[in-house]
Amino acid sequence: MGHIRRTGAVAAGVVALVVPLGVGLGAGSAQAASCTTSKGPYQKQVEKFLGRPVDGKQSAADCKAIRAFQLKHGITPTIGYAGPVTWGVMDLMNKQKAAGKTPNKAGKCPVNKGRIACVDLTRQLSWIQDGKKLVYGPVPVRTGRNGYETRTGLKKIYWRHKNHVSSIYDVPMPYSQFFDGGQAFHSVGVSVWNPPGSHGCVNMTKTAASKYWSLLKNGDDVYVYGRKPGT
Secondary structure, eight states, X not given: OHHHXXXXXXXXXXXXXXXXXXXTTHHHHHHHOOOOXXXXXXXXXXXXXXTOOOSSOOOXXXXXXXXXXXXXXXXXXXXXXXXXXXXXXXXHHHHHXXXXXXXXXXXXXXXXXXXXXXXXXXXXXXXXXXXXXXXXXXXXXXXXXXXXXXXXXXXXXXXXXXXXXXXXXXXEEEEEEEEETTEEEEEOSSOTTOSSOBSXXXXXXXXHHHHHHHHOOTTOEEEEESOOTTO
């Protein structure tokens, strides 16, 4: 019973969101949305990102490519418009790619503590270090949205539950590793680039979350720093 109460207590504090924006639309409605003929303010940037001819003009092919990207990552409305949210996701992907295999080049995550999981809110990246050695990552993550920010600072993993389910949102949170109240690493069934973000947890792909599960243990350090765009 003690373990059950502990589970409930932690679940009550869980603050993870795995429901995309525009959830009321449904997949059918999103798929059926009309394609806009209007060019967006980030038309050229989006065209370049998607490998389209960069002419700054909206075409049927441009719209189709933009909509496919929006549908994949839960960006609404899915009408193929090159707006700030769509470009914001693409720009973030570019910055994540630029991190390469030296995510801690600026030295912002402490490496003098042995094994540590670093979370960079600004670039929405996480990785595991062991001293100066990069053990795993970096991998893209989805952290807290505006008003539910993932809290910064040095923390420790204090409780792990491989098949956790949130009692607040009634959603599965596989490979949960809690490090600050109800905030945890765990996998989600939506894109990790799905805006606007979680309710505080560090969302990951199943592959990354399971790898974190195998590499980390209770007592390991977690360091969260930076500021998520839009918060």
